[in-house]
Amino acid sequence: MLAPNILTPGLQLYKFTLIEKIGSGNFGNVWKAKDNVLDCEIALKILINTNENIINQLHEARVGNRLDHKNLIKIHYADIIEHENLKLICIAMNYIPGGACTTLKCPGNFIAIDTAINLIKNATMGLEHLHHLNFFHNDIKPGNIMVGANGEGILSDYGICSYSPNNVPVCPSSNYLPHCAPEILSQNTISVKTDIYQLGLTLFRMTNNLGLITNKFSQNQTKFREDSQKGKIITDDDYQPFIPPVLKRIIKRAVHHDPNQRYGSALDVRRDLEKIRLNGSWIIDASGNYIGNDDKFNYSFQISKDTHGLYAFNPQKISKRTGHRQNHQKFAQKGLTQKELKKATSEYMLSIVDA
Incomplete structure (x- = not known):
């Protein structure tokens, strides 16, 4: 410094x-x-x-x-x-005027899912090229994915990149500890598979919570290392309610604690990401409310609680063309327990995201 x-x-x-x-x-x-x-x-x-x-x-x-x-x-x-x-x-x-992708985060500290997936797909193409030249990046994280002039993702920072003549695992010169794959902690080696692990963590952070992984690391490094070895760095409760199952499967495979269970190449990750079809996305606004969006409408919902401790779920949509607001009656529900409310909220949000 x-x-x-x-x-x-x-x-x-x-x-x-x-x-x-x-x-x-x-x-x-x-x-x-x-x-x-x-x-x-x-x-x-x-x-x-x-x-x-x-x-x-x-x-x-x-x-x-x-x-x-x-x-x-x-x-x-x-x-x-x-x-x-x-x-x-x-x-x-x-010089990339758009800076790091973290500048695109919403007040909820994540990036809109369609934008994040596009940035990761682009950055993965760069990673494929690095691997083709027998380099392991070893520092893939949101701060190292830049936003190009056309919104494309550009992978940066080769400070702890390593070269492997035969693309076999090698000892790293240094590591970004919150993104250390289990085999780095146990064997001090990096490979194509550790880059895939870091890619999966980066994708999770961008689409769910940019600070969650680093916060877990800072709070208890010993527990973090233990969770890493057991494949428990990310739990099901850590995902935003609108994340489609197909994206969860991609992330979980990429960050599997067993390298043999991960994707075999960056190309394989990108091919699966390219199969995802999205209809819309969600962010959290400055007031802490979820706001949905697709080609025709903006979406929101209100939750209220009655005297019996049960919940009502009331979604609305606003036409982008006319500005007309209407209740989304198809998804409105009453008399819900907390567990039922969680399910109703997720199903509604997923109905906006999924094509």
């Missing part, structure tokens, strides 16, 4: 002018910058050259420079630049 105030907007580093900081972490900082020679905007990752082997710190640049795929961030340039008696490693790559 760079010391405060070393980098500021307008600072000139070699041929780059810093514009604004767009990311930070233990790795250093990422800035939106201008390449004054090429007269274009780029993303510039800046790290302090520590006592670590310089080759290790340039690893990401060497990997990213070899990649040429529309769903992978391309790295164009890397060098060591001196500034205020520090040697800074500067890595120039494509």
